[in-house]
């Protein structure tokens with residue numbers, strides 16, 4: 001699906017979120033303690049926005065991993081355009097079977113990716129495995145607001161405006177109907193923290209943004 005919508009992905013992301021998606025990614029990074037010598041895994045990197053923001057703002061080395069080669073073709077072009085090819089590299093692979101050695105990364109981040117994993121727990125356990133001890137995890141994901149009027153407004157936007165706009169621009173009927181459906185069934189807030197804890201992460205906490213339509217989740221692999 002992401003191969004099909006790759007060329008429209010960035011435009012629709014920024015257009016449908018009114019550009020706020022860039023701010024969410026920056027906030028996610030600011031909350032972490034990333035040093036310039038660190039090596040960070042950007043899981044489900046897609047067109048590389050989080051990888052690029054990470055490398056630019058912290059000077060760290062980033063490895064992006066994704067199942068969609070077409071999404072990463074765009075990520076590679078953007079990386080070269082920004083002169084960051086020495087800092088960021090991209091690999092094809094799935095979250096459920098990360099093709100890297102145990103204890104490779106100082107941090108692992110995922111923006112709008114975990115919702116798409118075939119197995120959420122297997123993907124989180126794999127990220128835990130490839131983190132060094134004391135390594136940080138950050139996950140950015142859509143959520144549903146709990147308070148009115150945001151809850152009602154967002155619901156209308158999600159189920160009526162977004163699928164229509166997505167279909168008109170990308171021509172893909174399935175992709176932008178899948179988005180609201182997948183947000184609705186995905187574990188949120190405390191439920192997601194419980195899953196992180198079940199995968200052995202500690203110091204778990206979350207931060208809602210923009211009235212609760214997005215949440216940033218954090219955890220750590222215990223230090224030895």
Ligand SMILES: C[S@@+](CC[C@H](N)C(=O)[O-])C[C@H]1O[C@@H](n2cnc3c(N)ncnc32)[C@H](O)[C@@H]1O
Pocket residue numbers: 002013043044045046047048049050065066067068071093094095096110111112113116117118
């Ligand atoms: C909504 S995009 C997010 C891209 C990017 N992180 C961002 O912030 O814009 C989701 C990405 O997850 C990737 N993806 C889906 N399932 C995956 C899996 N099991 N393992 C790795 N990547 C996956 C898709 O190919 C797609 O590029």
